[in-house]
Amino acid sequence: MKLPKKVQIKEVGPRDGLQNEKVSVPTHIKVEWINKLSETGLDYIEFSSFVHPKWIPVLADAAEVAKLIKRNPNVTYAALIPNMKGLERALTVGIDEASVFMSASDTHNRKNINKSIEETFPVLQEVVDGAIKAEKNVRGYVSTVFGCPYDGAVDVDEVKKVVYKLMEMGVYEVSLGDTIGVANPKQVNDVLDELLREFPVDKLALHLHDTRGMALANTLVGVEKGIKTFDSALGGLGGCPYAKGATGNVASEDLIHMLGEMGIDTNVQFERFMEAAKYIENALNKSLPSHQLQIVR
Amino acid sequence: MKLPKKVQIKEVGPRDGLQNEKVSVPTHIKVEWINKLSETGLDYIEFSSFVHPKWIPVLADAAEVAKLIKRNPNVTYAALIPNMKGLERALTVGIDEASVFMSASDTHNRKNINKSIEETFPVLQEVVDGAIKAEKNVRGYVSTVFGCPYDGAVDVDEVKKVVYKLMEMGVYEVSLGDTIGVANPKQVNDVLDELLREFPVDKLALHLHDTRGMALANTLVGVEKGIKTFDSALGGLGGCPYAKGATGNVASEDLIHMLGEMGIDTNVQFERFMEAAKYIENALNKSLPSHQLQIVR
Numbered sequence: 001m002k003l004p005k006k007v008q009i010k011e012v013g014p015r016d017g018l019q020n021e022k023v024s025v026p027t028h029i030k031v032e033w034i035n036k037l038s039e040t041g042l043d044y045i046e047f048s049s050f051v052h053p054k055w056i057p058v059l060a061d062a063a064e065v066a067k068l069i070k071r072n073p074n075v076t077y078a079a080l081i082p083n084m085k086g087l088e089r090a091l092t093v094g095i096d097e098a099s100v101f102m103s104a105s106d107t108h109n110r111k112n113i114n115k116s117i118e119e120t121f122p123v124l125q126e127v128v129d130g131a132i133k134a135e136k137n138v139r140g141y142v143s144t145v146f147g148c149p150y151d152g153a154v155d156v157d158e159v160k161k162v163v164y165k166l167m168e169m170g171v172y173e174v175s176l177g178d179t180i181g182v183a184n185p186k187q188v189n190d191v192l193d194e195l196l197r198e199f200p201v202d203k204l205a206l207h208l209h210d211t212r213g214m215a216l217a218n219t220l221v222g223v224e225k226g227i228k229t230f231d232s233a234l235g236g237l238g239g240c241p242y243a244k245g246a247t248g249n250v251a252s253e254d255l256i257h258m259l260g261e262m263g264i265d266t267n268v269q270f271e272r273f274m275e276a277a278k279y280i281e282n283a284l285n286k287s288l289p290s291h292q293l294q295i296v297r
Numbered sequence: 298m299k300l301p302k303k304v305q306i307k308e309v310g311p312r313d314g315l316q317n318e319k320v321s322v323p324t325h326i327k328v329e330w331i332n333k334l335s336e337t338g339l340d341y342i343e344f345s346s347f348v349h350p351k352w353i354p355v356l357a358d359a360a361e362v363a364k365l366i367k368r369n370p371n372v373t374y375a376a377l378i379p380n381m382k383g384l385e386r387a388l389t390v391g392i393d394e395a396s397v398f399m400s401a402s403d404t405h406n407r408k409n410i411n412k413s414i415e416e417t418f419p420v421l422q423e424v425v426d427g428a429i430k431a432e433k434n435v436r437g438y439v440s441t442v443f444g445c446p447y448d449g450a451v452d453v454d455e456v457k458k459v460v461y462k463l464m465e466m467g468v469y470e471v472s473l474g475d476t477i478g479v480a481n482p483k484q485v486n487d488v489l490d491e492l493l494r495e496f497p498v499d500k501l502a503l504h505l506h507d508t509r510g511m512a513l514a515n516t517l518v519g520v521e522k523g524i525k526t527f528d529s530a531l532g533g534l535g536g537c538p539y540a541k542g543a544t545g546n547v548a549s550e551d552l553i554h555m556l557g558e559m560g561i562d563t564n565v566q567f568e569r570f571m572e573a574a575k576y577i578e579n580a581l582n583k584s585l586p587s588h589q590l591q592i593v594r
Binding site: 001003184185186187189190210211212213214216217219220221251254257258261262263290291292295 | 298300481482483484486487507508509510511513514516517518548551554555558559560587588589592
C-alpha cells in the first residue's frame with residue numbers, strides 16, 4: 001500500500017457545511033468557531049461565501065466574519081466567490097484566497113448558477129483575472145463530478161473539459177466534488193485514472209460527501225492515487241438538501257483520524273479539533289453525524 | 298483495481314446486532330424479521346446464539362426462534378455455539394451450521410469466555426468435533442484481531458496462532474473480527490498480507506464494525522485482497538458497548554450498496570432488504586445508524 005507521508009485538509013465547514021444546514025448561526029459564534037479552528041494546526045479554512053445574501057442567507061454575514069476573525073498567519077483564509085461583485089466585497093474585507101465554482105453537469109450548473117456551463121466560463125474567467133490581479137491565488141471547484149441529482153451519470157469527458165478550462169483560466173488547483181455523495185471507490189479509481197492522464201496529481205483535490213457512507217473508502221482510493229488535498233467539514237456538517245437526514249460533507253475528524261491511524265500526517269492536533277467540533281455542535285444544538293463525535297458523546 | 302465478480306454477505310444482525318443492543322425483542326418479531334431476511338436473496342443468516350441465557354438475555358429464545366422460523370432451503374441458518382451444552386440445545390431444534398468464537402487477545406477472551414486463550418482451545422475442539430459428527434459445518438470467529446478494548450494493540454502472531462488452531466480443529470472458514478471498530482485500512486492491508494502468506498484467501502472472512510466510520514474503507518482493502526465473505530448486520534445494529542452512541546456492525550445495506558455500485562454481486566435484492574431493515578427499525582423503535590436508512594427516512 002503506497003501512501004503519502006502528509007496530506008492537507010482544507011476545512012470547509014464554515015462555508016459548505018453551514019450553507020447546507022437549515023439553521024441560523026449568529027456571527028459571533030462563527031467567529032469564535034473559526035478562531036478555534038485556526039488554532040488546531042489546520043492551515044486552510046474556507047470561512048464563508050460572498051454570494052448574494054439572498055441565495056444563502058446563513059452566510060450573509062461573510063464580510064462581518066472576515067472582519068472579526070483573528071487571523072493566524074499560518075492559516076489561509078479562503079472564501080467562495082461567484083462573480084466580480086462578490087470578489088470586490090471580499091477584497092475589501094480581506095481574503096487570502098478565492099474559490100470559484102461550477103458543475104460538470106449542465107442542469108446542476110443551471111440550478112446553482114442560472115447559466116449553462118459554456119456561459120459560466122467567462123464569468124469565472126473575470127473573477128480569476130480579478131483575483132490574480134489582486135495577488136490572490138484562486139482555487140476551482142467542480143461540482144457533480146461523480147453524479148448529478150438531475151442528470152444522473154456524468155460523462156468524464158465533461159469533467160475533463162471543465163477541469164481543463166479552470167486550469168487554463170489560472171486556478172492553481174481543482175477540487176473534484178462528489179456533491180451528492182454517490183461516488184463509489186471503483187468510480188473514484190476510474191475517474192482519477194482518466195484525469196491523471198491529463199492533469200498533474202498535485203493540481204487535483206477531492207471534495208467528498210458521506211451521504212452513502214463511502215467517503216472514507218473513496219478517500220483511501222484518492223490517497224493511493226497520490227491525491228494530497230482533501231476537503232472536509234468538521235462534524236460532518238452539511239446535511240444534503242436532496243436527502244433528508246443524510247449526512248453531508250465527510251467529517252473532518254473522521255478523515256483526520258483515519259489518515260492519522262494510517263501514518264499520514266495532517267498537521268491537525270486532534271484533541272483541539274474535537275473541541276472545535278463540540279463547540280459548534282453545542283452552538284447548533286443539533287447532533288452532528290461524525291463518528292468521532294458519537295464516540296465522545 | 299482488481300475486484301471479484303461476487304462476494305457473500307453473512308448477515309449477523311439477529312445475533313451480533315441484537316446482542317449488543319440494550320433492548321428486548323419479542324420472539325415473534327425476530328421470527329418475522331428473519332423470515333423477511335430469508336426472502337432477500339441472502340444465503341446465510343446467523344440467527345441467534347446458544348450461549349447460556351444468563352449471559353445474553355436478549356437471545357435467550359434461540360431455541361424458540363429456531364423452531365418458529367420458516368426455513369428457506371437456499372439459506373444457511375447458523376448459530377453461535379459456546380460449548381457442548383449449547384451445541385446439544387442447537388442440534389435438538391435444528392441448525393445448518395455452528396459458529397465457534399474466541400479472541401486474539403487474552404484479556405478480551407477472559408472477559409468474554411472466562412478462560413485463557415490456551416484453555417479455550419480444547420472447549421472449542423469439543424464443539425467442532427461434536428458439530429462435525431452431526432454433519433454440520435463449523436465456522437470460527439476470532440475477535441479483537443485489530444485491537445482489544447483492554448490490551449490495546451494485538452500482535453499479528455497471536456492472531457495467526459489462533460487462526461491456525463481453529464483451522465486445525467476443522468473449521469471451514471475463519472472470520473476476522475474488528476470487534477471494537479478500530480481497524481484502519483493500512484492495518485487491514487498489513488494484517489491480511491501477513492495472514493495470506495499462511496492461509497488460503499477462501500478460508501478467511503472479514504467481520505467489521507463501523508465505530509469510527511472506517512468499515513467500508515476496510516472492506517475495500519479486503520475485496521482488493523481477494524476476500525470474498527463479509528459479515529454485516531442490517532441497519533448497522535450492534536451499538537458498541539464500549540462507546541455509547543457509536544455504531545456497531547457495518548450496516549449490511551451500506552455494504553451491499555457499495556459493492557453493488559462497484560459491480561460486485563451479492564445476490565441480495567436491495568429493495569427487499571431495505572424492507573427488512575425498516576421492519577426491525579420500527580420494531581425496535583429506534584433510529585438505526587445505516588446511511589441507506591437515513592436516505593429513505
